[in-house]
Amino acid sequence: MQAFEIGLNPATFGWLLVGLLVAPVAGGLIAGVDRILTAKCQSRVGPPLLQPFYDAAKLWGKETKVSNVWIAFCSWMYFTAAATSCVMFFLQSDLLIIFFVQAVGAVFLVIGALSVPSPYSQIGGQRELLQIMAYEPLLILVFVGIFLATGSFNISAVYAMDKPLMLESGVVPMVLLFVVLGYALTIKLRKSPFDISGSHHAHQEIVRGVFTEYSGRYLALVEVAHWYEVVLVLGVVALFWATSWYAIVILLVLTYAAEILVDNITARLSWRAMLGKLWASGLALSFVSLAWLYAF
Amino acid sequence: MLDTLLFILIVLPFLAGLGCYVLRAEGVRSLIVVATGGILAAASVMLYFQTPFTYPVEASVQATLFGVSLDEIIMVADFLLLAVILYFGVRHKNAIIVALAILQGALGAYLEFGLIEHAPKAYPTFVIDTLALVMVLIISIVGSLICVFAIPYMKEHEHHLHLPASKQPRFFLVLVAFLGAMNGLVMANDLAYFYFFFEVTTLCSFLLIGHDETEIATKNAVRALWMNSLGGAALMIGIVWIYSELGTLEIAKVISQQHTSAAMLVALGLLCFAGFTKAAQMPFQSWLLGAMVAPTPVSALLHSSTMVKAGVYLVVRFAPAYADTNLGLAVALCGAFTFLGTAALAVGQSNGKKILAYSTISNLGLIVACAGIGTPTAITAAILIIIFHAVSKGLLFLCVGTIEHGIGSRDIEDMRGVYGKMPVTALITMAGVVTMILPPFGMLLGKWMAIESSAGSLFVIVMLALGSAITVLYWARWAGGLMSVEGGEKFKTESQAALTRAPLMILCFGAVVLSFLAPWIYSDMVVPLIKLSPYAVAAGGLQSGAGSFAVIPLFIVGLIGFGVAINALRKARSSHAFDAPYMAGIQSPAVAGAYTGPMNKPVVVTTGNYYLSAVFGEEKLTPYGNFAAIALLVLMFALGGLF
Numbered sequence: 013m014q015a016f017e018i019g020l021n022p023a024t025f026g027w028l029l030v031g032l033l034v035a036p037v038a039g040g041l042i043a044g045v046d047r048i049l050t051a052k053c054q055s056r057v058g059p060p061l062l063q064p065f066y067d068a069a070k071l072w073g074k075e076t077k078v079s080n081v082w083i084a085f086c087s088w089m090y091f092t093a094a095a096t097s098c099v100m101f102f103l104q105s106d107l108l109i110i111f112f113v114q115a116v117g118a119v120f121l122v123i124g125a126l127s128v129p130s131p132y133s134q135i136g137g138q139r140e141l142l143q144i145m146a147y148e149p150l151l152i153l154v155f156v157g158i159f160l161a162t163g164s165f166n167i168s169a170v171y172a173m174d175k176p177l178m179l180e181s182g183v184v185p186m187v188l189l190f191v192v193l194g195y196a197l198t199i200k201l202r203k204s205p206f207d208i209s210g211s212h213h214a215h216q217e218i219v220r221g222v223f224t225e226y227s228g229r230y231l232a233l234v235e236v237a238h239w240y241e242v243v244l245v246l247g248v249v250a251l252f253w254a255t256s257w258y259a260i261v262i263l264l265v266l267t268y269a270a271e272i273l274v275d276n277i278t279a280r281l282s283w284r285a286m287l288g289k290l291w292a293s294g295l296a297l298s299f300v301s302l303a304w305l306y307a308f
Numbered sequence: 309m310l311d312t313l314l315f316i317l318i319v320l321p322f323l324a325g326l327g328c329y330v331l332r333a334e335g336v337r338s339l340i341v342v343a344t345g346g347i348l349a350a351a352s353v354m355l356y357f358q359t360p361f362t363y364p365v366e367a368s369v370q371a372t373l374f375g376v377s378l379d380e381i382i383m384v385a386d387f388l389l390l391a392v393i394l395y396f397g398v399r400h401k402n403a404i405i406v407a408l409a410i411l412q413g414a415l416g417a418y419l420e421f422g423l424i425e426h427a428p429k430a431y432p433t434f435v436i437d438t439l440a441l442v443m444v445l446i447i448s449i450v451g452s453l454i455c456v457f458a459i460p461y462m463k464e465h466e467h468h469l470h471l472p473a474s475k476q477p478r479f480f481l482v483l484v485a486f487l488g489a490m491n492g493l494v495m496a497n498d499l500a501y502f503y504f505f506f507e508v509t510t511l512c513s514f515l516l517i518g519h520d521e522t523e524i525a526t527k528n529a530v531r532a533l534w535m536n537s538l539g540g541a542a543l544m545i546g547i548v549w550i551y552s553e554l555g556t557l558e559i560a561k562v563i564s565q566q567h568t569s570a571a572m573l574v575a576l577g578l579l580c581f582a583g584f585t586k587a588a589q590m591p592f593q594s595w596l597l598g599a600m601v602a603p604t605p606v607s608a609l610l611h612s613s614t615m616v617k618a619g620v621y622l623v624v625r626f627a628p629a630y631a632d633t634n635l636g637l638a639v640a641l642c643g644a645f646t647f648l649g650t651a652a653l654a655v656g657q658s659n660g661k662k663i664l665a666y667s668t669i670s671n672l673g674l675i676v677a678c679a680g681i682g683t684p685t686a687i688t689a690a691i692l693i694i695i696f697h698a699v700s701k702g703l704l705f706l707c708v709g710t711i712e713h714g715i716g717s718r719d720i721e722d723m724r725g726v727y728g729k730m731p732v733t734a735l736i737t738m739a740g741v742v743t744m745i746l747p748p749f750g751m752l753l754g755k756w757m758a759i760e761s762s763a764g765s766l767f768v769i770v771m772l773a774l775g776s777a778i779t780v781l782y783w784a785r786w787a788g789g790l791m792s793v794e795g796g797e798k799f800k801t802e803s804q805a806a807l808t809r810a811p812l813m814i815l816c817f818g819a820v821v822l823s824f825l826a827p828w829i830y831s832d833m834v835v836p837l838i839k840l841s842p843y844a845v846a847a848g849g850l851q852s853g854a855g856s857f858a859v860i861p862l863f864i865v866g867l868i869g870f871g872v873a874i875n876a877l878r879k880a881r882s883s884h885a886f887d888a889p890y891m892a893g894i895q896s897p898a899v900a901g902a903y904t905g906p907m908n909k910p911v912v913v914t915t916g917n918y919y920l921s922a923v924f925g926e927e928k929l930t931p932y933g934n935f936a937a938i939a940l941l942v943l944m945f946a947l948g949g950l951f
Contacts (some may be wrong), residue, residue: 077885081796084880085873092869096862106855108756112747113862119746119784126788129725129901130889134915137788141781142918148777153770156763165760165855224890283918295770302766 024103031102032095039239040064042246046272053276064235071232079128079225086124087230087237093117094237098244104167107155107248114244117237118144121222128225136221139209142283146206146290147196153298154196157189158251160305167251176253181308185301190252192294192301194267200245202238203275206286314363314434314495316351317444319373320344321488328480337480338459342807344484345452352448359441360836362432362497371433378433379500383420386504387413393511393537400530408537412507415544419500423551431558435497438837442691443494443621446698451487451613453811457706458483458605460805464713465603469520479519483609486512490614494621499547499557506543506582506618510536513615516606517599528598535595539585539619546578563628573635573948580623580630580639581941587619587672589646590937593653596669600661604709607661611668612702617694620675624690631682635948637765640680642940644768646673648775649933654782656924658917660708660718663782664701667744670775671697671751674758677772681762684842685852688834689757695829696750699822700743703815707737710808720786721916725793730802732809734790736816741787743819745780748862750823753850760854785917794900795886826850826859 043064051058060066078084097114118140125137155165161180162169170177178186195206202212210221218224226234249267253259281289324344328337364371371378390413397405436444462476489512493505510533518529551557553572567573588596596616600607610616623639630636647670654666671693678690712718714730727734743749747756755776762768793799822829827845835841843850848860888895896902896910905911921928 075885076880076883077887078796078880079887079889080791080793081877081880082791085877088873088876089869092865092872096865096869106756106857108759108855109747109857109862112752112756115780116746119780122784123788123791126785127791127793128889129792129794129913129915130891131913131915132890132892134792138785138918141784144784145777145781148780149770149773152759152773152776156759156769156773159760159763159854164853219890219892227887284923287923291774295774299766299770302769306764306766 027102027104028099031099035098035102035243036095036236036239039241039243040068040236042242042268043239046268049269049272050276053272064239068232068235071235072229074228076228076230078227078230079130082127083124083225083227083230086120086127087226087233089120090117090124091233091237093120094240094244098240098247101167101244101247104171106165107158107167108152108165110167110244111151111155114241115144115148117241121234125222125225130225132219132221133224135218136209136224139218139283140222142287143199143206143209146287147199150192150290150294150298151196153295153302154189154193154248157185157298157301157305160302160308161186170251170254174255176255176259178252181305185304185308186252188297188301190249192297193249193252194270195290195294197245197249197267198271198274200241201271201275203271205274205278205281206290207280208283208286211280311363313351313355313358315373316347317355317448317491318488318495320347321491322485325481325483325485325488328484329477332474332477334463334474334476337476341455341459341480341484345456348448348452348487352445355436355441355444358436360435360437362436363434364432370428379429382501382504386416386500386507389504389507389511390416393507393533396514396530396533400526402530402534404534405530405537408534408541412537412541412544415541415548416503419544419548419551423548424557429498429558431497431556431560433498433501434495435560436495438833439621439625439691440494442695442833443617444491446613446617446695447487447490447494450698450702450815451490451609453814454605454608454613454702454706455480455483455487456807457608457709457811458603460807461605461709461713462603475519479516479603482512482515483605486516486609486614490618493618497559499550499559499562502559503540503543503547506586506622507540509586509615509618510540513599513610516610517602519602519606522601525601528595528601531598532595535585535592539582539592542578542585543582546575546582549575549578559625563626565629566631566633567629568633570948573630573633574945576626576630577635577638577945577948579626580635580944583619583622584642584676584941585619586622587616587676588669589619589642589673589676590649590669591934591941593646593650593666593669597662597665600665604661604705604712607664608702608705608709611664611705612698616668616672617698620672620679620690620694623676624679624687624694627679627682627687627690630948633948635944636680636682638680638940638944638947640677640682640762640765640768642937642944643673643676643678643680644762644771644775645937645940646670647677648673648771648778649929649937651775651778651782652924653926653929653933655778656919656921656926656929657782658719658721658919660711660720660723660786661705663720663786664704664708667779667782668697668701670779671701674755674772674775677762677768678758681765681768683761684838684840685757685854686761687838688830688842689754689761691834691837692750692757692826692830693754695833696743696754696819696822699815699819700740700749700751703812703819704737704740704744706812706815707733707740710804710812711737714802720789723786724789725791727791728793728799731799732801732804733812736812737790738787739816740819741783743823745783747857748823748859748866749819750826753823753826753857753859756855756857760852763854789917794889796881797884797886798881824860824863 044061048058093116097110100110122137122140125133199206210223250260253263327340394409489505489508496502514533585592650666650670654663657663675690678686843852849858891903894903896904899910902910902912
């Protein structure tokens with residue numbers, strides 16, 4: 013029944029379009045701003061704001077030449093999953109399911125990378141899996157924290173609250189969870205010190221890592237899928253202060269500025285250091301925060 | 309009608325097994341196995357239309373088999389069975405097995421001749437509710453498919469071994485009879501019957517694990533026997549204890565109320581302990597890992613539809629009796645710990661069968677954790693995971709067996725690029741992996757329910773979050789590796805025996821279609837059992853106050869995405885413009901997969917998975933894991949009995 017209602021209800025349909033069409037544009041613009049700001053940090057001029065769109069368009073027009081046809085399959089699966097999870101976010105679905113759908117894309121990105129016997133893409137794929145393994149438990153625990161504060165995993169429950177999520181349950185546990193979310197955000201944005209599987213910068217010790225074998229229009233798809241994912245993760249960040257548009261914008265600007273700063277002042281970690289640091293500090297923070305929420 | 313169905317489901321497999329043993333011609337045996345499988349599957353489907361029911365319908369009527377009282381048959385068979393186990397204990401000079409068999413015999417005699425008043429019993433011998441039905445369907449359909457798969461498999465298996473005389477008659481005797489014992493176990497309403505079938509499965513798995521009679525097979529079979537005898541002894545003590553507390557052996561009576569007395573909770577704890585040994589929960593995981601020395605159909609059967617499922621069935625069946633107690637919490641902790649611990653152990657493995665074994669134990673841990681949490685949503689999760697795990701895991705074991713026969717190795721590093729040699733099997737394996745870990749498939753649905761229902765328990769949820777992330781790692785790298793080949797031309801489809809291909813196809817199809825039917829399986833199988841409806845079925849999805857999973861809409865979106873992706877793959881293939889993998893621009897022009905190294909010599913590149921053995925190595929983790937698991941077991945009895 014409700015499946016039909018989604019089509020009929022104009023508000024829901026509107027949000028579906030926002031998730032499907034506006035989100036990737038916003039993601040591309042964020043990437044453009046990011047590149048300019050990062051360039052400024054490094055005393056460079058940087059590309060024009062719309063450069064990410066020019067890049068994607070140029071890639072799309074290139075001749076298709078792949079080293080394994082599974083690259084084509086996996087890039088589309090990644091794109092579908094990323095777009096779906098982003099749309100589900102705007103439809104205020106279950107946070108865990110949104111995240112599991114996003115994981116479909118992450119897994120297919122890796123399967124594509126592993127389907128080519130190039131050492132760079134192989135190592136990139138393995139490292140990408142380690143990154144997934146590092147952030148996944150943290151995100152699940154953040155969602156559990158949101159559940160404990162709101163009584164539901166559905167995003168609609170967050171909007172139904174009359175004060176910001178960040179200020180719930182004595183502030184401290186939610187702030188801790190926000191820090192944990194920041195770890196996951198850093199990985200998802202492919203920023204230092206956690207950009208071990210494939211940096212968003214041009215080159216690293218394993219070239220483009222997990223992206224090495226994606227080329228032409230398939231790389232364009234991966235880029236756009238990444239924009240969807242960035243919007244999704246920033247959306248989760250925004251949930252922490254979702255009572256007004258000003259607050260959302262301020263929170264996102266501050267968070268993203270912090271990400272750019274961290275990216276420029278830290279060095280890439282080894283997988284062992286990444287896993288150790290993330291799990292040790294991330295789990296400790298979430299544990300304390302959840303224990304607090306239970307007691308509350 | 310009803311007693312015909314029960315006869316077919318429980319007794320027929322034993323008779324068919326004897327038929328395989330006596331009529332030793334290969335054609336006759338194949339016919340018996342295929343026919344029995346078909347009849348069992350049909351009977352289990354007919355059972356679906358009869359459920360729920362009890363047998364005998366008039367509780368005062370005593371069940372008989374061939375005119376003899378069934379109670380007496382089971383009693384005699386019980387002591388005979390213990391005598392056989394005792395015999396194997398003596399033959400393999402294992403003091404633990406001997407001592408446990410004598411202990412169980414003595415307790416059984418005490419129960420039969422000392423405690424029980426032999427008045428005609430006033431309760432039905434068999435109760436078939438939807439939980440029993442789910443188990444019967446899994447055993448009779450998935451189990452039968454595995455038995456059919458075993459026909460060509462064992463032929464090839466023995467072809468490699470060059471035996472003087474075929475040992476297949478005995479193999480199929482045990483394999484097929486196993487299904488009957490499992491069906492009896494899940495439908496029994498009398499703890500004495502339950503115990504008997506529980507011990508039959510122990511003996512069957514001992515015989516199957518030791519089938520090849522190599523030194524290692526015998527050693528592992530004996531280990532499986534002593535560990536499961538430990539569970540058998542715990543079960544027997546628990547039964548005697550329950551009888552002396554409640555004065556009944558009726559399972560329905562035991563689970564009709566929540567027990568809070570320390571004595572009953574310790575007795576129930578013993579039952580759970582028995583379930584843990586059978587389900588190979590930590591620290592008992594070593595017997596199931598050892599079981600992989602047996603021919604692959606045995607592993608597939610033990611892991612998906614029989615044996616270990618008896619263990620989790622026991623824990624889930626009695627969950628209402630210990631719901632909302634400290635025992636329940638402790639059971640949840642034990643299960644969650646096994647889920648995490650064995651997932652971590654799987655990361656360090658490159659042996660495909662070992663990865664499957666650890667993954668099985670891990671998923672069983674998740675089921676146990678759900679049973680321990682015991683809320684309606686958690687029990688729903690437990691039952692759904694039992695169903696979907698049986699299908700996907702049965703499939704994956706058969707895939708590994710098929711690949712092993714094709715390439716002569718079960719190491720996932722050797723399976724790299726197996727898509728080039730066995731494209732159909734590789735694709736089916738890939739599908740199996742996807743149904744194990746990703747939405748919208750049933751396993752993930754179960755995991756979602758498990759996480760949302762354990763969100764109220766701090767330690768459990770942290771372990772589930774960690775374990776679920778680790779699970780993705782070891783599956784995804786395996787699936788990716790399978791596809792790792794150069795170029796994109798279409799590969800020639802491998803040829804396979806029909807009895808090999810058909811079970812693979814049916815299970816693969818089943819894994820997908822059953823996932824699609826998940827909302828209906830829930831309302832048809834789970835709701836009648838828990839007599840509550842914690843999830844509302846709406847718009848082809850499941851919703852509770854805590855969350856929502858739109859199964860059918862996600863399936864539709866997934867199908868569209870899949871269609872577009874396949875189309876893109878076809879287009880990329882038809883362009884015939886393939887590039888060599890990137891080698892930093894120094895690709896060797898002469899040798900494939902190589903770069904031009906020093907002195908202009910081609911250097912072939914080899915890559916492997918990260919096994920992270922410094923952290924996740926078996927020898928590193930196992931001692932700590934077992935120590936913690938034993939501590940948790942002690943905690944379980946302490947929490948249940950003392951507080």
